[in-house]
Every structure is written in structure tokens, then in C-alpha cells.
Amino acid sequence: MAAVILDNIHVKDVDSEAPPKPSNMEPLNIEDVSNHEHRHALKMAKKRKLMLIGLAVAGLILIFVIVALVVQTPKKYDEPMKFYWNCTLAAGDNITEDECRSFGCVYNETDEYSKCVYPDHDYGYRVKEEQTDGSWVLEWAGETPIHVTQIRTLVVTLEHLTNAMFRVKVVNTKATRYEIPIPLDLPSHADRSNPLYIISTARPGEMFWITVTRRSSGEVIFDTRNTVLVYLDGFLEFTTILPSDRLYGLGERGAPFRRSFNHVRMPLFAHDNYPSPIGQNINLYSSMPFYMVVEEDGGSHGVMIYNSNAMEAYLTPTPALTARMLGGIIDLVFFLGPEPLDVTEQLTDIIGKPVMPPLWAIGFHLCRYDYKSLENTKKVFTRNWEGKMPMDVQWQDIDYMNKKLIFTVDNVAYDKLEEFVKTSIHGNNLHYVIIVDPAVGVKRGFDVYERGVFNDVYIKNATGQDIIGKVWPGNTVFPDFTNPTTTKWWKDEVIRFRENQLKFDGIWLDMNEPASFMPGSLDGCPNNTVNYPIYKPNTAGPTMFHKTICMDAQQHQGLHRDLHNLYGITETMATYDALLELFPGKKPFIISRSTFLGSGRYAGHWLGDNESNYKHLRQSIIGILDFGLFGMPMVGADIGGFAGNCTEQLALRWHQLGAWYPFCRNHNNDKAIDQDPAVWPNHFEDIKQAIDIRYRFLHLWYTMFREAHITGRPIIRATFQNFPGDAVAAHRDFDREYTQFMVGNDILVAPVVEEDVKETTVYLPPSATWYKYSNGTFRNHSQSGKQDLGVPLTELPFFARGGSVFVEVLNGQNTFVRNSGNFRMSVLPDANYKASGHIYMDDDGLKTSKYAVIKVRMEGNKENSTISIGILENGNHTIENQIDLLMVHNVPNVKEVTVNNKIVTTGYRWKDRIFYMEEHIKTLNESYTIAIKYT
Secondary structure: OOEEEEOOEEEEEOOOOOOOOOOOOOOOOOOOOOOOOOOOOOOOOOOOEOOOOOOEEOOEEOOOEOOOOOEEOOOOOOOOEEEOOEOHHHOOOOOOHHHHHOOOOEEOOOOOOOOEEOOOOOOOEEEEEEOOOOOEEEEEOOOOOOOOOEOOEEEEEEEEEEOOEEEEEEEOOOOOOOOOOOOOOOOOOOOOOOOOEEEEEOOOOOEOOEEEEEOOOOEEEEEOOOOOOEEEOOOEEEEEEOOOOOEEEEEOOEOOOOOOOOOEEEEEOOOOOOOOOOEOOOOOOOEEEEEEEEOOOOOEEEEEEOOOOOEEEEEEOOOEEEEEEOOOOEEEEEEOOOOHHHHHHHHHHHHOOOOOOOHHHHOEEEOOOOOOOHHHHHHHHHHHHOOOOOOOEEEEOHHHOOOOOOOOOOOOOOOOHHHHHHHHHHHHOOEEEEEEOOOEEOOOOOHHHHHHHHHOOEOEOOOOOEOOEEEOOEEEEOEOOOOHHHHHHHHHHHHHHHHHOOOOOEEEEOOOOOOOOOOEOOOOOOOOOOOOOOOOOOOOOOOOOOOOEOOOOEEOOEEHHHHHHHHHHHHHHHHHHHHHHHOOOEOOOEEEOOOEOOHHHOOEEEOOOOEOOHHHHHHHHHHHHHHHHOOOOOEEOEEOOOEOOOOHHHHHHHHHHHOOOOOEEEOOOOOOOOOOHHHOOOOHHHHHHHHHHHHHOHHHHHHHHHHHHHHOOOOEEOHHHHOOOOHHHHHHOOOOOOOOEEEOOOEEEOOOOOOOOOEEEEEEOOOOOEEEEEOOEEEEEOOOEEEEEEOOOOOOOEEEEOOEEEEEOOOOOOHHHHHOOOEEEEEEOOOOOOEEEEEEEEOOEOOOOOEEEEEEEEEEOOOEEEEEEEEEEEEEOOOOOOEEEEEEEOOOOEEEEEEOOEEEOOOEEEEOOEEEEOOOOOOOOOOEEEEEEEO
């Protein structure tokens, strides 16, 4: 066997016993996964397409089929090159030969980049046997374990869920290991007859590997051949080669939307980080162990790593992904798409569809940390509301509390707060949201704390006492939301506070990573391998318990080490149940800082403590795109920025952008200057105009949230998600040149993300026709492709795709008024004179709500068109809105018009290729057919 060097990375020829590769399969280069951030980047591996073909032997074809025509064990592959992989547990520049060999790894002092690597053969797990149920039994191949906690025998199971979805688990069957206690919504009777995937595995006696191939293209989308599987008690690791470097997900972090593969260690561990830093290698508030890859031929797939332990995803230029976890099991669910939106829909099929927000939550929200008093709260609210600012929700941060104790009100600074909420908020058909932290102040005589002690609801330390940290009220304890007794206690506290003290309408959950201002606890953390694991991922701080509680703290369902990333979602679930009981028949509204996969079925999310600058304004778009992938469409950033002083220009630009956030809230901290809309004298009217556009398209927003609730598809999308076949959108979407995004299927927004910019670049995919919204109406935009746009300070450009239909409501300061207003409908035909759209309306109730879906459709050609308007679905909802004005854009001059087969001669006009009809449609509870003949 001959060793060679490629780009300073050791590569080795595989001996003559190596398996022959299938035809059309190119050599597979697997690069060394090193912890050293400054290693030389490898060239991108060649495109690898795997087309599984049985070998012809004596004119006969022998096909090994294991499970349901999808699991195959092909004959041995010929892979002439393979890389050594870095021995993760022996990481570090100063590793000695003895230390390296103690892990069973190979030392090479001459290589400055990878001094300690895994052996190139017979290292890892070997397939011992294949069982009758289709699972595989694995045994550690070496005589010496990699670590004393090595689990020597594993079982790999495969579960086919649908034609586009399957699950692989690697478990220790000889001992119970922690698994996420939140069940998945797995399909039970789905069609599995025509799978989109082929799974290939090693044979008994061989080192274990698994590949997943897209059946339609032959693309290998997951490939662990020649990599090392590590499975210890407190450390798990696997590596896969990826089909391209177009990877998205693995949040939450301030990273490029398309993640970098430049040797980046990305931690996934919920963490309070103030102010929220930008960097792909930094962990923020949420943990979302899911990624999507767009393949070279445009197909897309996703993989969920269903593990809630601290995790690290290491991306290297091969491209390859190494996942490292500090416990639990390896539990992978694959989603075969094949289009990007399909992947998110499939993910939310099993983690839960996004919650449907109440209508009022789609409006504009106003907040500030530390208004200091009710008097100042009233002052800020009044100058905006009386200044005719479109708005729906007033928020209150922790300053309303008595000594920052949850479920209390400061009756000095906020005396008569309940009267203000009743008169000024609810009296104007507005709504009120309060912040609630999970940590409970340790105060003798504080009834919330005392009831918690009585019910034994708090997380314990290693010796069984309530673990004590430090948050806003001082010494605090932390409710254990995995304990049913705690969720009952929490529900009672939420309901008691609302009924007896403050009539809030929604809850804002903060500090629920959980955050603590001291490391571990008041008494520190025991020196053990739970608090100080054998491998520390690239998480913020010197220890795993930095700014949170000890990892060996005890919860009802296990160690906090295992459950830390679930703290936010378990608190959210308990709060959701409380609001369901508190507001029967109404949609709960919750915004949570810390989230996990599945949080979207209960709550929305805001992107945390950002800064008042254009860098964070731009990054907010990526954050919202990220969470759309994770099944959480109700997401936004603090408009104007939380930390630092906002400028008037930045305030205007951020409100223009924030008008297109699904969650639209202005919020900043106690040390910054005021930044609410009314405080900017030169641009208050411009800010109102920007937010008014959001309110004009209120029914579009509500319809998009309904679609997200049903399908799971994101509301805010990258252009390539709507145009997966567009090469420009695929490779240049949302980088320094294009910072555009799409809202739903048909709106494309071109935001301004830099100061003093008078021009921006946009790319309009040529496969569609486009209309630009200007001066309150849509106008045909004949140019497509890349183009530069003038962006005056008072305008944020946005476009609509041809073939779409929109309704606007022009008047009303809040959603209550707008919802009942009459429509202005715009029909925007495509190049073939076709358009369609629908409007979802209901009574804003929960599951039993009355609803209706209005369908609008246009068919025709350059000689005539027919527009049909009617109720597609009728859930016994009476529609009071009428269409005051129907506009059909970009059509020739009109010769004749009929409405429901009756010729009309008045009530319509044509000008500048727009047909206007101002009468004839009196109620949307009836159907209409408008036929138009052109000259």
C-alpha cells in the first residue's frame, strides 16, 4: 500500500482487497476532520453519483435486496484513496505520542496539521451479524477500547416511514440510554411502495458503513464509508460525506445562510449570549439539530439529528460533516424532498406543524426594556397611538415586576397598570403581552416560590437539594418542566396571576436556556465527567455550565446534561397548556427565546439581543430564514436593535424591513435612547407608511400563516426555495450581492442593508413575470434577471410574481378594524394570462373556528379572459367584506365585460393596461364570473 500526500493531508491507497466500485462512481476522497481551525482547505471533492447496479457474473445479475427494495448490500467498492480522520478525543496542538496512542490512534509528529489520527483500517465498529428484523449488530473491532466508557456492542435499526422519509438509530441494547422524551408524530400507515432512496450497508465481517442514494439521480447524499463511528458513554461521533457544500440549518447562530465549510466547529447548546454575536462558531439561544443540503443537480434533502445533548457539527471542505454529541443516542431521520420546500414540510410532518397565531399578533408590537414607570409607558404608547401609528400590541418587560419576581406587579412604579391595560389597550381593541422568566426568586414569604417548594417543582442538585443560581431577582431556583407536577403548578400560577392581577393576552418567555448569572450554582458544580466531559464542544465559555446550571443537576426525566436544550420547549409546552385553559377557544400567543425542534407548534421566537447597526439588520434576515427551515415561521428581530443607540435613518430602514418580518416588534434596552416610531420627527410618517404596507396586506399574512400551519412550509424564503431550478438563485442567493428574500410564494423583497445606500441589486428569476409595487399599486416590471434599483430613503422595493392575486385593506389603525374592511383586489396575470390565489378568513378561534377560503382564478389569452371569484371551502363563516375595487393588470384595452353572464356597461374602466371594476361584486358569500373581451 502506498501513502501519498494531498494538500498536506495524509491519504492512503486501499489494498487490493478493497471493494470494487460500481460503474459511473468516481473515487471518493474523504478528508481529515481536524480540530485545528487553520488547516489547509482541501479542494472540493469531485461530484459523486452512485448508481447501484448489480455485477454481471456469467451473464446473471445477482441483486441483494434486504428490506423493501431499499436496503442493499453491494459488493465491495473500489475506493483507491481515503483520508485519515483526526482522533477527536486526542485533539490539541501539544498532544504527545503516548497520549495519542492511549486512544488507539496513530501519531505522526512530522505532520503539523494532524498529529493524531484514527488508524486507517480495522478501527471502529465491525458488522457482527444482520438480524432477521433488518437491524445490524456491531462490535468494536479493536482489542483496546478508545476509552474506558467505550460501548463495545451496538445495534443499528432502520425504520421506513414514507417514500421520502426513513429513520436510522444506533443504540446500546444492553443498557438504557437517554432518548428525547418528546415523541415524534411518526406516520403509521403511509405509502412506502416507491421510495425515493436506496440504502446500502456493509456486510457481516466488514467495518460498518452506510450510504443513502437518491434513486432518481444516483446522487449519494449520505456516506460514512471509510469514516470512524465512536460511541462512548458521554461522547458520540459520526462523519458523513455530503454531495455538495450547499448546507443550511444547524442553528441557532449568527452565520451565513449557506454555512461555510472552512473547518468550522458549530456548537448546538442553548446559551444566553449578550449581545448576540455574529459568527458561525458561536452558540446562541436555541438548538436546532437539523440541516438541509441542496445537491449538485438541484435536489434537496434534510437530516434531523434527534439528540438534545450538547452537540458540535464540524464542517470541512470535502465537503463533510462530523457530528459530535455528549450523550444520548444517534437518531437520524432523513427527508428526501426532493425540493427545498418539501424538506421542511416533511420535517414538520413529524415534529409538528407551526402554531396558527391570532390575527392581532400579526400586527405591529411595541416594547422596551425598562420603561421605568407606568407614566412613561403611557407616554410612549400615547405618542404612537395618538400619532396614528398602526399597531396592535403593547409589551411589558421585567420592569413591571415587584423586585423582578415573576407573577408580581410593582405597585409603586406601575400603580394602576391594570386600569391602563383595561382602558388604553383593551379599550382600543389592542392587546397586551408580558414577559415571564422561568427562574423563581428564593424569597421566604414569596407565595409563588413557597407554593413551588410545597409542590417540589424545582430542579435538584447532585445531592437532591433545590439547585440555586442567580438571575434578575437574585438567588433563584428553576422549575423542572419535565415534571408533570411542575406543569400543573405553572399552569395554576399563570392563571392565578391573570385572574387576580394583570389581564395579559400573551406571554413572552425569556431567559429559558435556562440562563443564570453565575456558573453552575451557588455551591459550584461537582468535579465529574458530566460537568467536565471528556470532550468539550466549541461552546461559549470555559465550561459546559457557563451562564447556566450544573450539567449533573437532576430533573424528573434525567440529567440536565441531557435535557438542557429542551428547557425552553418544555417551558413553552407548559405555558401553552396554561393559555389554552385561560383562554378557551382562542389561539395562544407565546414568543420564546430558547427553542428546540418542535417549538414551532406552540410558539414563535425572536432573535434575541441584537445590536443597533446595519450588520445586525442584515443578519436578522438570515435568522428568520433559518427558523423557517426549522418549522418556526413566527420569527422576528428587535426592530431598531436592542443594544446601542439607533439612528433615525437606521430606524426607518429597519421598520421598512421589519414590516416584512412575520413577528414585527420594536424593542430596545434600558441604556439606549428611545427608538419607538413616534420619537423620530423627520421620519415618523415614513415609518407609519412602511408599517401600513404590512397592514394593507393583512389578509395575505393571515393566509400565509394558515398555509404554514397546514403544510409547515416557511413564510420567509430564500429565492432558491421558490425557484429551485434557477442556477443564479441557487449559487448566488443571499450573499453580498443579493440580500433579497421572498415572502410566501409570490412576494420578493429587496431590503436596504447598508447605511446611506441609494441603490441596491436584485435578481428577478426570468422564469416568472414580475410586478413592482410603487405608489400604492402594482405596475408591470418588464425587466427580469439581475438589475440595480434606486432606493430612495422613503422606499423599500418589493415585487410580486405574475400569476398571483392579492387583496389589500386600505384603512384602519389596528387589525380589528382592518379585518372588517372592504378589499381592493389585484389580479396579476403571468405571460399566459393566468393567475390564481386564495384568501383564508376565520373568526380567529382555535380548532372549532368558523372559516372560509375564497378562491380567485383567471384564465384567458390576449383576446379574452375569465375571472372567477368564489368560496372554495365554507366552514360556516359569513364574510362581511366586499370588493370595492377589482384591478386586472397588464391586459389590453377592454371591449366588453359580463358579470355572471350579464353584460355591464358601467362601473368599470381601463387605463394604462389596467382594468378597473368598482361595482357589481356586492358580497363574497356568493360566486362571480367576470368575462372580459379585449380589443
